[in-house]
Amino acid sequence: MMQTLASAQPDILQKMIFGETPAPSEAAAWSDGLFLMITWFSIFCFVILMALMVFFVIKYRRRPGVPAQPSPHHNLHIEILWTVIPSASMLVMFVYGFWGYSYKIVSPDNALEMRIQGSKWSWIATYPNGSSSPETQPLSKMIVATDTSTSVTQGKEYPIFYVPENTDIRLRMMSTDVIHSFWIPEFRTKMDVVPNRYTGFGFRTPKLTANDTVIYHDAETKKNTTIAGRDMWVFCAEYCGDDHSRMAATLRIVSQEVYDQKMADWSVQLSPIDAGKKIWTQICKSCHETDGTRLVGPTWNSVKNSDGQFGFGYDAELADGSSVMRDANYYRESILDPNAKVVKGFAPAMSSYQGQLSDEDIDNIISYIQSLSDRNPNAGEDAGSSETESDTEAAGSDS
Amino acid sequence: MSTPDTHAGHHDEGSYLSGPPGTISRIWQWASTIDHKKIGVMYLFAVLFMFFLGGMSAMAVRYELLDPIRTQTTEFLNASGEIEIVTVTTGESLKELLGAMGIGDSLTGSQIYNRAFTLHGAIMVFMFIIPAIPAALGNFFLPIMLGAKDVAFPRLNLMSWYIYLFGCTFGVLSILLGGVDTGWTFYTPYSTTTDADHWRVVLMVMAAFILGFSSILTGLNFVVTVHKLRAPGMGWFDMPLMIWALYATSIIQVLATPVIGITLLLLVFERLFHIGIFDPSLGGDPVLYQHFFWFYSHPVVYVMILPGMGIISEILAVHSRKHIFGYRAIAFSSLGIAGVSFLVWGHHIFTAMGELAAILFSGLTFLVAIPTAIKMFNWIATLYKSSIVINTPMMYALMFLFTFSIGGLTGLPLATLATDLHLHDSYYVVAHFHYVMMGGTVIAFMGGVHHWWPKMFGKMYNEKAGMLGAAIVFVGFNLTFFTQFFLGTQGMPRRYANYVDEFQTLHVLSSIGAVLLLVGFLIHAAVFFFSLKWGEKAPANPWGGLTLEWECESPPIEHNFHKEPILKHGPYDFETVVPPHCDPKDYPLPENPGKH
Numbered sequence: 001m002m003q004t005l006a007s008a009q010p011d012i013l014q015k016m017i018f019g020e021t022p023a024p025s026e027a028a029a030w031s032d033g034l035f036l037m038i039t040w041f042s043i044f045c046f047v048i049l050m051a052l053m054v055f056f057v058i059k060y061r062r063r064p065g066v067p068a069q070p071s072p073h074h075n076l077h078i079e080i081l082w083t084v085i086p087s088a089s090m091l092v093m094f095v096y097g098f099w100g101y102s103y104k105i106v107s108p109d110n111a112l113e114m115r116i117q118g119s120k121w122s123w124i125a126t127y128p129n130g131s132s133s134p135e136t137q138p139l140s141k142m143i144v145a146t147d148t149s150t151s152v153t154q155g156k157e158y159p160i161f162y163v164p165e166n167t168d169i170r171l172r173m174m175s176t177d178v179i180h181s182f183w184i185p186e187f188r189t190k191m192d193v194v195p196n197r198y199t200g201f202g203f204r205t206p207k208l209t210a211n212d213t214v215i216y217h218d219a220e221t222k223k224n225t226t227i228a229g230r231d232m233w234v235f236c237a238e239y240c241g242d243d244h245s246r247m248a249a250t251l252r253i254v255s256q257e258v259y260d261q262k263m264a265d266w267s268v269q270l271s272p273i274d275a276g277k278k279i280w281t282q283i284c285k286s287c288h289e290t291d292g293t294r295l296v297g298p299t300w301n302s303v304k305n306s307d308g309q310f311g312f313g314y315d316a317e318l319a320d321g322s323s324v325m326r327d328a329n330y331y332r333e334s335i336l337d338p339n340a341k342v343v344k345g346f347a348p349a350m351s352s353y354q355g356q357l358s359d360e361d362i363d364n365i366i367s368y369i370q371s372l373s374d375r376n377p378n379a380g381e382d383a384g385s386s387e388t389e390s391d392t393e394a395a396g397s398d399s
Numbered sequence: 400m401s402t403p404d405t406h407a408g409h410h411d412e413g414s415y416l417s418g419p420p421g422t423i424s425r426i427w428q429w430a431s432t433i434d435h436k437k438i439g440v441m442y443l444f445a446v447l448f449m450f451f452l453g454g455m456s457a458m459a460v461r462y463e464l465l466d467p468i469r470t471q472t473t474e475f476l477n478a479s480g481e482i483e484i485v486t487v488t489t490g491e492s493l494k495e496l497l498g499a500m501g502i503g504d505s506l507t508g509s510q511i512y513n514r515a516f517t518l519h520g521a522i523m524v525f526m527f528i529i530p531a532i533p534a535a536l537g538n539f540f541l542p543i544m545l546g547a548k549d550v551a552f553p554r555l556n557l558m559s560w561y562i563y564l565f566g567c568t569f570g571v572l573s574i575l576l577g578g579v580d581t582g583w584t585f586y587t588p589y590s591t592t593t594d595a596d597h598w599r600v601v602l603m604v605m606a607a608f609i610l611g612f613s614s615i616l617t618g619l620n621f622v623v624t625v626h627k628l629r630a631p632g633m634g635w636f637d638m639p640l641m642i643w644a645l646y647a648t649s650i651i652q653v654l655a656t657p658v659i660g661i662t663l664l665l666l667v668f669e670r671l672f673h674i675g676i677f678d679p680s681l682g683g684d685p686v687l688y689q690h691f692f693w694f695y696s697h698p699v700v701y702v703m704i705l706p707g708m709g710i711i712s713e714i715l716a717v718h719s720r721k722h723i724f725g726y727r728a729i730a731f732s733s734l735g736i737a738g739v740s741f742l743v744w745g746h747h748i749f750t751a752m753g754e755l756a757a758i759l760f761s762g763l764t765f766l767v768a769i770p771t772a773i774k775m776f777n778w779i780a781t782l783y784k785s786s787i788v789i790n791t792p793m794m795y796a797l798m799f800l801f802t803f804s805i806g807g808l809t810g811l812p813l814a815t816l817a818t819d820l821h822l823h824d825s826y827y828v829v830a831h832f833h834y835v836m837m838g839g840t841v842i843a844f845m846g847g848v849h850h851w852w853p854k855m856f857g858k859m860y861n862e863k864a865g866m867l868g869a870a871i872v873f874v875g876f877n878l879t880f881f882t883q884f885f886l887g888t889q890g891m892p893r894r895y896a897n898y899v900d901e902f903q904t905l906h907v908l909s910s911i912g913a914v915l916l917l918v919g920f921l922i923h924a925a926v927f928f929f930s931l932k933w934g935e936k937a938p939a940n941p942w943g944g945l946t947l948e949w950e951c952e953s954p955p956i957e958h959n960f961h962k963e964p965i966l967k968h969g970p971y972d973f974e975t976v977v978p979p980h981c982d983p984k985d986y987p988l989p990e991n992p993g994k995h
């Protein structure tokens with residue numbers, strides 16, 4: 001193992017640069033140390049140059065009638081010296097940089113591989129068992145539910161990716177549309193997420209300490225509990241359009257037991273509506289609301305508002321003036337070839353999910369969209385199924 | 400100087416600024432001029448106007464970032480026991496501002512922000528900083544410093560000016576139609592797929608394409624002028640360093656700009672005809688675009704900074720009355736930078752390329768730092784045993800040494816692969832390139848404008864007000880951008896309208912700095928205005944310079960020199976020559992001049 005250049009007890013400079021918490025992994029600490037080494041080198045050079053400049057400006061200020069004293073026009077020895085010293089210093093930086101780079105990019109063979117999918121403007125992480133996280137939390141940590149009757153949340157919820165502590169993680173990433181970049185600032189690493197090509201990097205999660213706690217929000221009971229864990233931000237670092245600055249996620253490091261429990265919970269077979277709802281949370285929600293709100297795309301709810309009436313079973317007025325019934329085939333086409341029929345007043349901003357979503361996924365999404373409408377042909381059959389209370393409420397709320 | 404005049408006809412000529420009576424004939428005289436000085440002055444006011452537009456969009460960006468955009472949803476039970484949902488969005492500062500002006504209702508706060516930063520980048524890069532020094536100051540001074548009457552191809556010069564105007568028209572049209580949100584880099588596949596009304600993106604890309612031709616023609620003109628029109632007696636190593644810098648710049652412009660022309664044309668074809676070069680859904684490669692783009696846009700970084708370095712060499716020598724230390728080292732490092740600049744484009748793509756390529760480009764990138772460091776040391780060494788006067792141009796030159804050193808040194812962690820993976824596309828990069836582009840080029844440009852202002856317009860400016868403006872710009876600049884280094888290392892990505900709460904303090908400080916910058920530049924604008932209107936007449940050689948532009952009158956006559964100048968001394972022989980038009984009492988010479 002290579003010697004870490006950064007101190008485990010961060011000094012003031014280190015805290016100013018990287019924040020209060022020390023780097024969570026050895027690779028990150030190593031890169032911080034390299035940064036500090038370059039910073040000290042830079043400060044040293046800068047102070048010498050500026051001190052000389054200020055000294056000369058004061059000492060050789062112009063005095064009327066006094067000419068500038070002669071001095072050599074060049075000096076080969078000094079010029080060789082100030083070429084060789086910077087070159088040598090930069091060679092050192094290059095070699096250390098190369099070392100640290102391989103340290104960050106390469107991960108052991110037994111690393112846990114997660115697949116990351118980026119799309120405008122959300123992230124999905126898929127685990128080795130095929131499941132993915134349905135949990136979300138708001139951007140601001142300051143605002144949490146206060147009691148059961150009043151709750152305050154951010155408008156946009158960000159997915160929480162659970163990873164076990166003290167484990168090597170490897171990411172295999174791809175984008176479905178434009179270029180994104182997956183950045184975990186605390187691990188000091190990012191990599192672009194490109195369509196039609198896999199990229200990736202690795203990191204080792206730290207061991208949790210007694211101070212590492214996070215608030216766990218149970219979506220069903222709406223209760224908050226404190227569990228051992230550590231949250232880190234994930235940001236999209238490559239500009240990707242309208243909601244680029246809201247393309248975030250939380251990486252939550254938890255104990256192996258909690259992680260295993262989550263894996264077991266999430267791999268349970270869901271009903272089509274719940275499965276569709278889960279896909280909506282992960283992908284569709286950034287552009288399509290289900291409460292009547294207008295986002296980049298139309299709402300899926302059948303609530304009548306100033307934009308007209310949306311939802312399954314209603315006519316859609318298209319940009320070219322014609323209208324078309326919103327039936328299952330309309331939704332299928334809109335997912336696979338979104339620009340074929342664009343609703344009036346909306347930009348053709350959606351890209352195709354051909355090849356991204358399976359036929360089963362599309363069936364499930366359509367089931368979920370149906371369940372939101374008061375013209376749901378399956379309403380009677382659903383009543384006896386495993387559909388949850390809240391979904392039925394949402395479906396019938398406008399009648 | 401006292402040799403009999405054989406070139407009759409130039410004595411009684413007036414200043415280039417004097418023209419025929421009547422507004423229309425004056426406008427026609429300027430619009431149809433092939434005089435490099437008039438073209439340079441027209442460029443100067445055009446780029447200053449573009450600097451103003453780009454600066455205003457920067458102010459819009461800083462205004463939005465005072466406060467993150469937040470959507471807050473509150474659920475509560477109302478009196479009748481039903482759940483009520485209230486959604487409030489706060490922090491959409493620009494949207495509110497535009498709403499008050501009655502425009503832009505259909506866009507969200509983030510969409511407006513994305514247009515604002517794209518405008519800032521596109522205007523500043525393509526319409527301000529690339530033409531700023533070569534086309535404005537370069538056009539005016541390159542022929543005079545060489546002792547020529549004009550550039551080699553005066554009509555071609557007028558043509559590049561009109562191409563520049565034509566390109567700017569496309570850009571402004573795109574803005575007036577609603578603006579683009581691609582960022583100034585037009586990365587694919589975002590730029591080929593965004594936005595239904597794609598004519599705006601096409602217009603903006605075409606603007607950059609057309610502006611490229613203006614740049615190529617100016618570069619070509621300068622290369623030929625330097626080769627063919629040097630005054631008798633002026634060898635290559637008797638040229639002022641400003642000329643060396645402009646020469647290196649022109650070579651880059653001629654060689655690199657055609658590549659961006661082809662790339663932007665491919666982008667337009669991709670958008671309009673879906674030919675499938677960059678868009679992966681059509682079988683293309685999106686990263687290929689980045690390689691093409693940076694193959695031009697990295698060398699062009701040196702198109703921006705090299706002329707600035709040339710200006711700094713001139714200002715430091717004249718205002719400290721000292722021979723430049725290591726003249727040849729500075730001249731060759733300009734050419735060295737121009738050469739190496741073609742080999743380092745990959746460092747813009749470290750996070751999207753293979754490991755081997757990343758390692759190679761990291762090594763090559765360090766190479767480009769060495770000639771830059773050498774120039775820095777030479778400038779500081781020039782000040783040794785000199786005679787320094789502090790005025791506005793010299794203040795800007797010293798500020799350049801300060802801010803450009805920070806800009807250069809903070810580039811080291813970006814060339815270092817391990818640390819770049821963290822800093823790439825963060826605010827650290829934003830801070831770094833503003834220290835280089837603004838702390839380098841813009842500061843040098845401001846210094847150059849003040850240095851040559853008396854020569855260009857024949858009027859002095861108010862020195863104290865100029866120095867006050869420079870001091871405010873210095874403080875404002877450092878407050879605006881030094882804070883952004885910390886934002887970057889702590890995890891703030893660039894091009895974000897919205898951010899997590901812990902970054903707000905630094906963002907507010909940065910925005911305060913931007914206001915100071917605006918105040919500083921407004922003071923400069925007022926100083927220039929007062930100088931043109933009421934400034935006292937400038938002497939032919941106010942600073943005691945030795946290069947040829949100080950031998951002609953202020954402002955120069957139409958053909959620059961009354962007779963063809965013959966070079967009798969080097970550009971920096973302050974130890975042995977009393978500057979032209981100067982009183983030897985004010986310019987005492989040392990008794991034992993130094994050895995060469």
